[in-house]
Amino acid sequence: MTLTTHLPQSYGYVPDVNAAQAKQTPVRKRQVPIALVSLLTAAGLLLIWAATATAGLVSPIFLPAPAVVAATLWNLVTVGFVDSTLAEHVLASLGRVLGGLGVSVLIGVPAGLAIGMSRIGRGILDPIVEFLRPLPPLAYLPLIIIWFGIGEASKVTVIALSMLPSIIISTAAGVRAVPKDHINAARAFGATRRQVTLHVVLPSALPSILTGTRIALGTGWSTLVAAELVAATRGLGFMIQSAAQFLVTDVVIAGIAVIALIAILLEIAARALERWLAPWASAH
Amino acid sequence: MSHLSFNDVSLTYPARDRNGAAQLVLDRISLSLSTGEFVAVIGRSGSGKTSLLNIAAGFQEPSEGTVTLDGAPIDGPGTERAVVFQDDALYPWLVARDNVAFPLKLRGVGERDRRARAEELLELVGLPTAGNRRISELSGGMRQRVGIARALAAEPRFLLLDEPLGALDSLTRSRMQTFLLNVWTKSGSGALLITHSIDEALLLATRIVVLSPHPGRLAADIPSSFAADILSGTPAGDVRASPAFKRMHDGLIGLIHTASPEEELAA
Incomplete structure (x- = not known):
């Protein structure tokens, strides 16, 4: 073919009228916003809690007043509990969950690729994933503690194991969903198997991998808190467990609130990561 | 000049179950395409048009026969044969x-x-x-x-076009036909176009190949000269309106129908 680099003319082109346009939301009848209903529900629950506590219906040992919990939370931030401030407990927990995430992505994505791209890989790894997937992480935690002791290694291992199935499964699903034409196009342009994997399969599966990672992060966070209840000297799970042993209920409730808040923040961060790394997938 | 040749190419799909018969999709197709040619392949559904293109692209291996590029058998896909897909396949x-x-x-x-x-x-x-x-x-x-x-x-030396305009609305489609023709002339490559549209085949191709269905057999291989009129600036509407175009159009419809088994037409 003799297309020269000098192109004297191009074919005049009127942009198509049916070029993609931003979708407009049709005008709708004014309705009560759902967010407002949710906000009122939360405020109502808080009010019932406060009323119950101040009326002295329940002993503060079981249910301290919201104001007391708020004061405790401030105290946790400034002074801390069992030798660590709240920030140190949070960092210990976050470090473990992110460490576990790193390990499980490093193992899970290649494993998912192997399942999605090779029959042999699928034959080897499928039974392992299917064995691991339905197991509650706390069921194998004692075994991991026997193997790795009660240090950081055992906690990171348990978290990584609990995250692995959803990362592997979502990667494999993403790989299997790659359109055949996308692979054929690359092959027609001379791509090697490696190039097809790197330039077509991985980017095509990326949105699915990120969704799996987001789900895994939720699983990992709940596993972590449970694991810290059993064996740790720092971390949010450890904090509420030791508080419970001394019946310091306000710390327990404050700890639960922090755990929930961080779970929500992790979810938001993961969604932001999806939009940033795979904007084409969330565009529509 | 380069030549892309199908030499007695057959394609058989194995039986789906134990009682089923193996399905013959393409039956001993021999066809040669040179750079500078624009060959359109038309035929009813089931005539194996897309299989023919997939074999030329190297996505699929023929059960029998070979495809050669300047005499050398092709072995899988290659950059000298670029494909344009119906659903664009862009990333x-x-x-x-x-x-x-x-x-x-x-x-x-x-x-x-x-x-x-x-x-x-x-x-x-x-x-x-x-x-x-x-x-x-x-x-x-x-x-x-x-x-x-x-x-x-x-x-590429050959452009393999798998119904690239099939999913477009008719106005865009006719605009794209002229465009495709111009790009092909500039590129100096050979083109193999799979299409459902007799009209499109007549407007673009220098040769029209008709496949008969079940199994896909070569039913006709005829030259066409309307593309030259379009390239010399005659509006597509005028070309379509000419008696020669209509005669050829009717002839091709007749060919496709007589090339189809009776039960196929009834269905």
Whole structure:
């Protein structure tokens, strides 16, 4: 073919009228916003809690007043509990969950690729994933503690194991969903198997991998808190467990609130990561 | 000049179950295509048109026979045979320019060179300002232009066009037909177009191949000269209205129908 680099003319082109346009939301009848209903529900629950506590219906040992919990939370931030401030407990927990995430992505994505791209890989790894997937992480935690002791290694291992199935499964699903034409196009342009994997399969599966990672992060966070209840000297799970042993209920409730808040923040961060790394997938 | 030849190519799909019979899709097709030619393949559904293209592209191996490029048997896909797909097969994670530059990237062309080349090709296909746009922001016609630019980036000797205009609305489609013809002339390559449209085959091709269905057999291989009229500037509407065009159109419809078994027509 003799297309020269000098192109004297191009074919005049009127942009198509049916070029993609931003979708407009049709005008709708004014309705009560759902967010407002949710906000009122939360405020109502808080009010019932406060009323119950101040009326002295329940002993503060079981249910301290919201104001007391708020004061405790401030105290946790400034002074801390069992030798660590709240920030140190949070960092210990976050470090473990992110460490576990790193390990499980490093193992899970290649494993998912192997399942999605090779029959042999699928034959080897499928039974392992299917064995691991339905197991509650706390069921194998004692075994991991026997193997790795009660240090950081055992906690990171348990978290990584609990995250692995959803990362592997979502990667494999993403790989299997790659359109055949996308692979054929690359092959027609001379791509090697490696190039097809790197330039077509991985980017095509990326949105699915990120969704799996987001789900895994939720699983990992709940596993972590449970694991810290059993064996740790720092971390949010450890904090509420030791508080419970001394019946310091306000710390327990404050700890639960922090755990929930961080779970929500992790979810938001993961969604932001999806939009940033795979904007084409969330565009529509 | 290069030649792409099908030599007694047959394709059989194995039986789906124990009682089923093996399905013959293509039956001893022999066909040769040279650079500078535009061959359109038409036929009813089930005539194995797309299988023929997939074999030429190297996506599928024939059960019998060979496809040769200048005498040497092809072994899988290759850059000298670029494919344009019906559903564009562009990569949504790349902007238009990077899609066009994709074949160059695979070949190891440096970032700056492939950017420049991609911009040239986008200009050639009439999308000089679309380089930074996402695929999801482009219309069907624009996407096919990007797909054609991408195929040209590979500098192929043959363009394999798998119903590239099939999914477009009729106005865009007729505009794209003239465009495709012009790009093909400029490229100096050979083109193999799979299409459902007799009209499109007549307007674009220098040769029209008719396949009969179940199994796909070569029913006719006839030259056509209307593409030359269009290239010399005659409006497509005038070409279509000419008695010669109508005669040929009716003749091809007759050919496709007589080439089909009776039960096929009843169904």
